[in-house]
Amino acid sequence: MATISLEYEDNYTVFSLENPSPFLCSSFYKHERKTVFYVFGFGGKSDEHSVKGIVPVYLNRANICLLNWEKEASTGVLGNLAYGATAVPNARKIGKRFGKTLLILNKNGLNLKKVHVIGFSLGAQLSGYAGREVRANGKIIGRITGLDPAGPLFDGIVSLRALSASDASFVDIVHTNPGKLGIDSSVGTVDFWPNCQSSVQPGCEIKGRKGYSKRNSCSHARCWRYFTAAIERPSAFIATFAEDCLSWKAGVRTNKTVYMGDDINLNARGNFYLETNSAPPFGFKKEDCTLRHLPTK
Structure with a gap:
């Protein structure tokens, strides 16, 4: 069964989802x-x-915990077929259980307003299930960050309910492989679109037939790489509000800006666009952000 690991420097301690109360002690x-x-x-x-x-x-700025659902998220003998057969159902199951865990912790003193859940890919959809479980019990998580929330089975007219803005007080989404491994629609309080709505991020352009899946996996992983870099260099990832991708690329923008990462303005709403470098450091210096924009394709 999934567990929670509370990390500290080079050590960690593990707690079960069913009995998490010692976590606070x-x-x-x-x-x-x-x-x-x-x-x-x-x-x-x-x-x-x-x-x-x-x-x-x-490590030095928060109580950082890992929700370890390695067994439930595993490809197992089915390989990629396990995604729909076992992993997606398990994400719902573990998500709801995680939501109940947060409620137990809240009852014992954890302030849910100060809880920030960060989920990558299917982990983002799991986080949505947790948020909905908490809301169903009259509470709400402070913030959920969805790092390129999984698209398969969650995108399209007939699909499972995806992570959405109603799952926490504030939900921010980073899209880096939309329409492929990531979801292709605006679902958060704020949606970040690095390099517009490109499904191939700079530096992930791998030529050749065999490179197709590599381009997707590389671009998909860019979301957590960008977010990590934004925590380390907050002013390097400033995004600008625009009505849509084409308007942003054409330079039709507003003066509404927001930083991606921990320093995000919680009053922000809508779609925000930014450019990144093709390799670390992915962000730009603050003075460069107003000088650079993608050419219109």
């Missing part, structure tokens, strides 16, 4: 800090790159 838990839960996606593992990217940047 752990010497690793700092009451004055916000609490961040990171949820990886389909086929993810507790030692994967996204975990190694997200967790360290929060």
